[in-house]
Amino acid sequence: MRRNRNAKIVATLGPASTSRETIEALFHAG
Structure with missing residues (x-):
């Protein structure tokens, strides 16, 4: 899930x- 969030941010x-x-x-920053 953490990886998905990072990808979404990018x-x-x-x-x-x-x-x-x-x-x-x-x-x-979050």
Whole structure:
């Protein structure tokens, strides 16, 4: 389930926020 959520977040961000740091920050933020 955790993996699905992460994938959903990445899909929502799209190429606009491909930066790994940004993704990690949002992931840690919740």
